[in-house]
Structures are given as structure tokens and as C-alpha cells.
Amino acid sequence: MPADTTTGASAAGVIHDLGYRGYDGPRLGRAQITRALAWHSFRSAFGFGRGAKAKILPVITFVAMCLPAVANAIAMAQGNQQLVGYSAYQPVLRDLVMMIFVAVQAPELVSRDLRSRVLPLYFARPIKTGDYPLAKYLGFTAACAVMIEVPLLLLYGGSVVSVHGGAAVWDQTKALLPGLLAGLMWAVVLAAISLFLASLTGRRAFATGAVAIFFLGTYTLAEILLQVENHAGPGPGPGPQKPGPGQSAAFLAPPVPMAEKISGLFSPFTLFDGVRMWLGGPRTTVAENVLYPGGFGAVYALVLIIALAACLAGLFARYRKARLS
Amino acid sequence: MTSPPRADAGDSAVIETAALSKVYPGGPGGVTALDGLTVHFAPGITGLIGANGAGKSTLIKILLGLLVPTKGMAKVFGRDCVKDGMSIRQIVGYMPEHDCLPGDVSATEFVTHMGRMSGLPATAARERAAESLRHVGLHEERYRQIGTYSTGMKQRVKLAQALVGDPRLLLLDEPTNGLDPAGRNAMLELIAKIGEEFGISIVVASHLLGEIERICDQLVAIEAGRLLRADTMDSFTKASQTLVVEVEDGLARLADELTRRGLKPRAYQRSLLVPIGGDDTYDAVRDSVADLGLPLSRLERRRHQVEELFRDDADGTGMTLEAADAG
Numbered sequence: 001m002p003a004d005t006t007t008g009a010s011a012a013g014v015i016h017d018l019g020y021r022g023y024d025g026p027r028l029g030r031a032q033i034t035r036a037l038a039w040h041s042f043r044s045a046f047g048f049g050r051g052a053k054a055k056i057l058p059v060i061t062f063v064a065m066c067l068p069a070v071a072n073a074i075a076m077a078q079g080n081q082q083l084v085g086y087s088a089y090q091p092v093l094r095d096l097v098m099m100i101f102v103a104v105q106a107p108e109l110v111s112r113d114l115r116s117r118v119l120p121l122y123f124a125r126p127i128k129t130g131d132y133p134l135a136k137y138l139g140f141t142a143a144c145a146v147m148i149e150v151p152l153l154l155l156y157g158g159s160v161v162s163v164h165g166g167a168a169v170w171d172q173t174k175a176l177l178p179g180l181l182a183g184l185m186w187a188v189v190l191a192a193i194s195l196f197l198a199s200l201t202g203r204r205a206f207a208t209g210a211v212a213i214f215f216l217g218t219y220t221l222a223e224i225l226l227q228v229e230n231h232a233g234p235g236p237g238p239g240p241q242k243p244g245p246g247q248s249a250a251f252l253a254p255p256v257p258m259a260e261k262i263s264g265l266f267s268p269f270t271l272f273d274g275v276r277m278w279l280g281g282p283r284t285t286v287a288e289n290v291l292y293p294g295g296f297g298a299v300y301a302l303v304l305i306i307a308l309a310a311c312l313a314g315l316f317a318r319y320r321k322a323r324l325s
Numbered sequence: 326m327t328s329p330p331r332a333d334a335g336d337s338a339v340i341e342t343a344a345l346s347k348v349y350p351g352g353p354g355g356v357t358a359l360d361g362l363t364v365h366f367a368p369g370i371t372g373l374i375g376a377n378g379a380g381k382s383t384l385i386k387i388l389l390g391l392l393v394p395t396k397g398m399a400k401v402f403g404r405d406c407v408k409d410g411m412s413i414r415q416i417v418g419y420m421p422e423h424d425c426l427p428g429d430v431s432a433t434e435f436v437t438h439m440g441r442m443s444g445l446p447a448t449a450a451r452e453r454a455a456e457s458l459r460h461v462g463l464h465e466e467r468y469r470q471i472g473t474y475s476t477g478m479k480q481r482v483k484l485a486q487a488l489v490g491d492p493r494l495l496l497l498d499e500p501t502n503g504l505d506p507a508g509r510n511a512m513l514e515l516i517a518k519i520g521e522e523f524g525i526s527i528v529v530a531s532h533l534l535g536e537i538e539r540i541c542d543q544l545v546a547i548e549a550g551r552l553l554r555a556d557t558m559d560s561f562t563k564a565s566q567t568l569v570v571e572v573e574d575g576l577a578r579l580a581d582e583l584t585r586r587g588l589k590p591r592a593y594q595r596s597l598l599v600p601i602g603g604d605d606t607y608d609a610v611r612d613s614v615a616d617l618g619l620p621l622s623r624l625e626r627r628r629h630q631v632e633e634l635f636r637d638d639a640d641g642t643g644m645t646l647e648a649a650d651a652g
Contacts, residue, residue, distance in 0.1 A: 023491035
């Protein structure tokens with residue numbers, strides 16, 4: 001019986017004291033608990049703390065994201081030019097891989113907890129209701145940032161070892177920094193959209209479907225509209241050729257028609273590229289991608305910020321409601 | 326047996342409410358879950374009794390500071406539930422009624438994580454998780470995924486996660502839900518052990534009074550959000566002692582005979598309920614049965630009948646609490 005061992009506990013060397021012992025050590029505050037939850041969420045975005053199965057997809061997507069950087073490093077080591085840029089990286093690959101990553105891993109962070117109905121246990125802890133979505137968001141943003149930024153850093157590392165002279169290294173660094181900032185923008189927005197969509201249902205398959213359909217659908221929509229505009233052509237087309245404020249910079253290429261700029265509003269990925277170029281990043285020339293929006297880029301930025309704010313508001317509202325149910 | 330005092334047990338009231346009301350929006354005038362509840366819970370194990378929908382879970386959510394009452398006041402260890410919800414949640418462990426466990430992690434990982442969420446540093450969380458799981462009786466199986474557990478083991482994990490933060494008060498909502506009789510007994514013994522040996526005050530919410538009455542020091546009964554009665558267990562059981570007499574046939578004759586001897590038998594299903602006045606009640610029943618030569622098939626002191634006290638006006642219909650048993 002436990003009672004017997006505890007009564008004579010102070011006697012010499014009682015090994016198995018089975019009585020209950022309280023905890024008198026330090027207790028973490030709300031901010032530290034939130035940080036612990038954010039770290040936990042970050043780890044689970046990559047399947048850490050779960051079985052091997054949970055790590056398959058994060059590993060595959062991460063490796064896929066890093067492949068261009070590795071290929072570039074090898075090519076440059078053999079004396080070739082830099083193949084991959086910091087600003088857009090490999091656009092199609094990056095769009096696709098990030099879509100898959102957030103569609104599968106955002107539900108891992110939020111839908112799972114909804115499904116297992118573990119939320120009341122979190123709310124009964126010494127944190128506030130909003131701390132839970134905040135921690136999830138911070139953790140997932142960090143995870144998305146790792147997915148996007150680590151390949152850029154690899155790219156940088158692989159390039160720097162092949163260039164010679166301080167100036168060349170400095171050029172690489174100057175090119176890297178805007179790329180990192182753009183990557184951060186991706187992470188911040190992608191995490192918000194995907195977590196909000198995933199938090200709407202506890203069914204993981206539905207959540208993955210919702211996130212995937214949203215990103216693929218909007219992406220396809222924007223691309224189709226861009227293609228339509230490309231076919232209409234920049235020639236003597238009947239498109240409304242408003243003299244936008246971006247005209248001054250557009251002396252090399254024919255002005256981008258307004259309808260095409262509007263097409264870029266429909267997908268987060270075209271918005272990312274548009275905002276990046278509007279902020280002064282290198283301009284893409286690939287026809288499938290959104291083109292330099294000029295002053296219209298401010299509208300892109302505005303739409304992106306509104307989408308971000310709406311998704312975050314929706315995410316927090318979701319958990320305020322969950323607390324009361 | 327009362328709990329050994331914890332270092333900072335302090336005030337005698339663990340929970341206090343005054344004119345506590347909660348009206349949920351919806352319907353004409355809203356849905357009233359709590360209606361002017363004034364009650365106080367002493368340290369020890371308290372049974373919070375009420376049918377489903379009586380307001381038990383609403384009360385628990387208010388005590389945890391998760392719901393704001395429409396009117397009135399609630400305090401836990403003297404801390405206001407509206408203003409100090411967070412400091413209350415630091416010293417209170419909560420075990421919800423429903424399933425709340427992810428299936429794809431081990432109990433150790435889960436309880437450790439919940440310990441972190443209770444504010445324990447990483448090392449302490451691991452130690453206390455191991456200890457809590459041991460206290461609830463999960464040993465080697467704690468490294469297995471929770472999805473492979475039986476209902477009884479899951480209930481133990483739920484209890485362990487409530488215990489991991491070393492709370493001063495445990496709020497257990499229907500802890501025996503879904504368990505078979507043996508599992509129920511084991512869970513109740515565990516709760517009694519935690520209350521008595523660990524010195525943690527416990528509120529056990531249940532709609533099955535008969536089940537939890539034996540581990541409680543006191544009972545608080547609520548109905549439709551109102552206090553029905555709050556008292557110590559002793560005063561409840563003293564007044565509630567009833568003898569169940571079952572005979573193969575001749576029930577009516579036995580009833581007449583008992584009435585003639587000054588007892589007040591009441592027919593209930595295929596038996597008679599006889600209020601126990603003292604030791605002579607047993608003698609009277611024995612003699613009656615013997616005199617009539619009836620085949621006695623059952624004679625025992627009845628448990629689980631405290632609920633009759635809650636409805637002393639209703640005759641034999643005081644079964645709503647038990648009838649409300651849901652699967």
C-alpha cells in the first residue's frame with residue numbers, strides 16, 4: 001500500500017515512494033505557454049512528435065523545394081551561370097509544392113485538434129482563447145518560412161562558393177535579401193489562409209480538399225484569365241488601355257493591359273509576384289506568370305492585406321466560437 | 326475522511342456562487358441554464374448532481390472562466406471567475422465529459438504536452454506526466470498510441486491530463502461515462518484515492534447519483550439551473566435509508582401486514598420500499614414475512630435512493646435523475 005511507504009519515508013533510503021507529490025517548481029506564464037504551443041505546432045507541421053507516416057509528406061515536399069538549389073549549386077560548381085534566381089526561385093515548382101504542403105499540413109495543425117475535441121483541454125489551461133490560434137499561426141508561419149527560405153539559403157550557399165571576389169558575394173547577398181523578404185510574405189499569407197480554411201472542419205480530408213481547391217482553383221482561374229489576355233495580345237487589341245502610373249517604367253515591354261493586371265488579383269500566387277515586383281523586385285518575363293503591374297501593384301498589396309486580415313479575423317473568431325460550444 | 330490540508334488550502338470554501346445565472350441566447354427570452362444559483366462547496370469530494378441539462382457543464386465552464394455569467398458571482402478559492410479566470414485555470418484541472426484525446430499519440434506524449442500547456446517547464450512536464458499516468462494506473466501501455474486504448478484507459482488518460490499540472494481542485498464532468506460496471510468502480514476508487522490521499526478537492530458532476538454518492542463528502546444537487554439541495558453526505562444518507570423487500574408473491578399481503586405494524590411500505594416495481602426507522606424495522610419486516618410464510622427473495626438496504634429526497638413531494642416519481650441516464 002502506498003500509505004505504508006510514505007509514513008516511514010524519512011527513514012533510510014526509501015526507493016519507491018509511491019505517494020502523491022505536489023509540484024512546487026516554477027510555472028510558466030501565458031506568453032511562455034503560447035510559445036511552447038507554437039513550437040509544438042511548428043514541429044508537428046513537419047511530423048515531429050508523430051509517427052514515421054506523418055513525416056513522409058513534409059520530407060518529400062521539403063526535398064522537392066531544395067532540389068533546384070542543389071542542381072544550381074552543382075551547375076555553378078561546374079562553371080555554368082546561375083540557373084535559379086532568388087526572387088521567383090522555380091515559380092511553378094514553388095507554387096505547387098507550397099500548395100501541397102499547406103493543404104496537407106495545415107489540417108494537421110488545426111483539424112486534428114477539432115476532430116479529437118481536445119480544444120476544451122487547451123481552453124481550460126492558463127491561456128486566453130486567442131492564444132491557441134495565435135500559437136498555431138506563428139508555428140505554421142515559421143514552418144512555411146522554413147519551406148521557402150531554407151532552399152533560398154541553400155541556393156545562396158551553393159552560389160557563393162562558386163563565385164569569386166567580395167563584390168560577387170555582395171551581389172549574391174543583395175539578390176538574396178529581397179528574395180527572403182518575399183518568402184516571408186508568402187509564409188505569412190499562406191499560413192493564414194490555409195489555417196483558416198482548415199479550421200472550418202475537423203475532417204482532415206475535407207480540410208485538405210478545401211485548402212487545395214482554394215489554392216488550385218484561384219491559381220487556375222488567374223492563369224486562365226492571363227492566358228486569355230495573352231492571346232488577345234498586346235497588339236492593337238481593344239483592351240481598355242488606361243494610362244496607368246506604371247507607364248513610365250514600361251518603355252521596354254509593351255504596356256500590360258488592365259484586364260491582365262486584374263487577372264492577377266485572383267490568386268495569392270499571382271498577388272505575391274505582383275506585389276514583389278511592385279516593391280521593386282526583378283520583373284518576371286515568363287508569359288504564364290503575372291506581369292509587372294506598375295502602380296496597380298498597390299491594389300495587389302491591398303487585396304493581399306485584406307485577405308490576410310480577413311483570414312486571421314476568421315481564424316480567431318472560429319476559436320472564440322469553439323470555446324463556447 | 327477529510328483531506329489533509331495542502332500548504333495553501335486557505336479559505337474553507339473551494340467554490341462559492343451567489344445568485345449565479347446564465348442565459349444563452351436563442352428562443353424567446355433565451356435558454357436559462359443557471360437560474361440564481363447560490364451554493365458553496367467545501368473542501369473534499371463534492372458530487373454535483375443533476376439530470377442532463379440541469380446546468381452542471383455550464384457551471385463548470387463558468388468556474389473555469391470560459392463562460393461569462395449573465396448575472397451573479399462565482400469564485401474559486403476566493404478568485405473571481407470573470408476577472409481571474411486565468412489564475413483559476415492555473416490551479417484547476419478539468420476533465421470534460423466527452424472524448425477529447427487524439428488517437429495518434431501516446432499517452433505519455435499527450436499528457437506531457439498538456440503539462441506544458443498547464444505551465445510546467447519541459448522537464449517537469451515529463452516527470453509529472455509519468456507520475457500522473459502512474460497514479461491513474463497506466464504503466465507500460467502509456468507508450469502505446471491512445472487510439473488503441475479501451476474506454477477505461479482513455480478515461481484514465483483524461484484524468485491524468487487534469488492531474489498533471491498539480492491542481493488544487495479537479496472538475497470532473499461525468500468521469501464514469503461509457504464505462505462498464507467494473508470500470509466505473511475502478512474510476513470511482515481512483516477519484517476517492519485522489520481526493521483522500523492526494524488532498525486535492527474534487528467536484529464530480531454526474532447524473533447518476535447512486536453511483537457517486539459513496540465517494541462524496543458532500544452533495545450539491547441542481548435542477549433546471551437551480552439549487553435543489555446542498556448538504557454533507559451524512560445528512561443525506563441518514564434520512565434516506567430504505568429497505569428493499571422482495572417476495573415471490575403475496576406482495577400486497579405483506580404491504581398490509583407492514584402497515585399494520587406501523588411501517589410505511591411503498592410499492593416499487595416488484596418490491597416494497599420500507600423506510601428504516603431503526604433496528605426494529607428489520608425485525609418487523611422479518612417477522613411479517615415469517616408470519617405470512619412468504620418466500621422471501623430479497624432483503625437489503627437500498628442504496629442509490631438519495632434522489633428521493635430531492636423530490637419529497639412527488640411520490641415514486643422521483644426517478645428523473647436515474648431515468649435520464651443516457652448512453
